[in-house]
Amino acid sequence: MILQRRNRILRQSPAIRAMVAETLVKPSDFIAPLFIDEGQNTATEIASMPGYYRRSVDLTVKEVKELWSMGIRCVLLFIKCKDELKDNTGKEAWNRNGLMQRSIRAIKDAVPEMVVMTDVALDPYSSYGHDGIVKNNEILNDETVEALVKMSISHAQAGADFVAPSDMMDGRIGAIRNGLEEENFTKTGIMSYSAKYASCFYGPFRDALDSAPGFGDKKTYQMDPANRLEAVKETMIDVEEGADIVMVKPAMAYLDIIREIKNSVEVPVSAYQVSGEYAMIKAAAKMGWLNEEKAIIECLTSIKRAGADLVATYFAKDAVKLMN
Numbered sequence: 001m002i003l004q005r006r007n008r009i010l011r012q013s014p015a016i017r018a019m020v021a022e023t024l025v026k027p028s029d030f031i032a033p034l035f036i037d038e039g040q041n042t043a044t045e046i047a048s049m050p051g052y053y054r055r056s057v058d059l060t061v062k063e064v065k066e067l068w069s070m071g072i073r074c075v076l077l078f079i080k081c082k083d084e085l086k087d088n089t090g091k092e093a094w095n096r097n098g099l100m101q102r103s104i105r106a107i108k109d110a111v112p113e114m115v116v117m118t119d120v121a122l123d124p125y126s127s128y129g130h131d132g133i134v135k136n137n138e139i140l141n142d143e144t145v146e147a148l149v150k151m152s153i154s155h156a157q158a159g160a161d162f163v164a165p166s167d168m169m170d171g172r173i174g175a176i177r178n179g180l181e182e183e184n185f186t187k188t189g190i191m192s193y194s195a196k197y198a199s200c201f202y203g204p205f206r207d208a209l210d211s212a213p214g215f216g217d218k219k220t221y222q223m224d225p226a227n228r229l230e231a232v233k234e235t236m237i238d239v240e241e242g243a244d245i246v247m248v249k250p251a252m253a254y255l256d257i258i259r260e261i262k263n264s265v266e267v268p269v270s271a272y273q274v275s276g277e278y279a280m281i282k283a284a285a286k287m288g289w290l291n292e293e294k295a296i297i298e299c300l301t302s303i304k305r306a307g308a309d310l311v312a313t314y315f316a317k318d319a320v321k322l323m324n
């Protein structure tokens with residue numbers, strides 16, 4: 001054959017492939033989610049997330065030091081609230097001495113440069129397991145937003161660098177921004193879970209925090225997986241309201257949305273490779289059905305290629321080890 005174009009020329013050796021690789025995943029791209037529990041010196045493996053742990057504050061601090069030493073620059077905190085502290089108002093969420101607030105302080109004391117993000121949503125604190133205040137089986141928007149503002153301010157007071165509202169109530173980004181301004185937290189950022197879908201892939205996470213909804217589902221606030229334009233609308237509104245970073249969640253089943261958002265807004269875009277995505281790879285690897293290490297790198301590279309600047313992933317540590 002006489003060919004004008006031989007595309008395989010650029011694939012013939014590792015050196016050439018490295019030269020022309022369009023996407024590079026690096027440790028500072030990662031946001032490492034951490035699950036925190038009461039107690040001392042405890043680490044509990046999450047049944048549906050093999051290899052991932054819920055830790056007491058002291059061991060969380062140790063983990064953060066290790067993450068920092070590996071080049072990971074950001075953690076995203078979630079806490080497991082004791083049952084007796086849960087109620088419909090979620091008021092434990094803004095307790096100055098709550099588990100979240102104590103964790104933020106402990107981490108910032110130990111590793112001040114680590115960027116600490118905190119999940120802002122009522123579900124771990126709600127006796128109904130919903131992200132908002134419930135009345136007559138409905139999730140109230142405006143009352144919930146007031147609670148989220150108090151929660152955000154209390155995280156900022158404890159030292160959080162970014163608050164990350166994951167609840168999908170309307171108007172919460174603007175309200176949180178105003179609340180932070182009024183309290184003079186002019187350096188606290190907002191990473192909005194702006195396009196968050198009502199997804200089955202959150203299942204293992206709800207096991208980790210004991211936060212499954214007690215009735216119904218989250219479809220009146222999280223988005224319908226069928227929708228694309230709605231993701232753009234949600235995200236643009238969050239940017240207008242003052243989001244510093246936006247997010248698409250989950251990642252793998254929504255790569256088209258990540259690209260759409262990347263092309264639509266001028267702020268950094270993050271994507272969340274969620275608990276179910278982690279569990280799928282772990283389960284298939286355990287069965288010997290795919291190579292875990294290759295799957296991790298391929299998925300993270302694909303999420304970045306789709307347009308994510310940052311990736312929240314339970315594989316952050318594994319990925320850094322594999323990259324070295």
Ligand code: PBG
Pocket residue numbers: 119121123131166167201202203204205206218273274275276
């Ligand atoms: C809480 C929240 C959830 C996740 C992040 N923040 C669960 C949910 O909305 O039900 C899911 C993360 C994951 O599955 O890894 N609002």
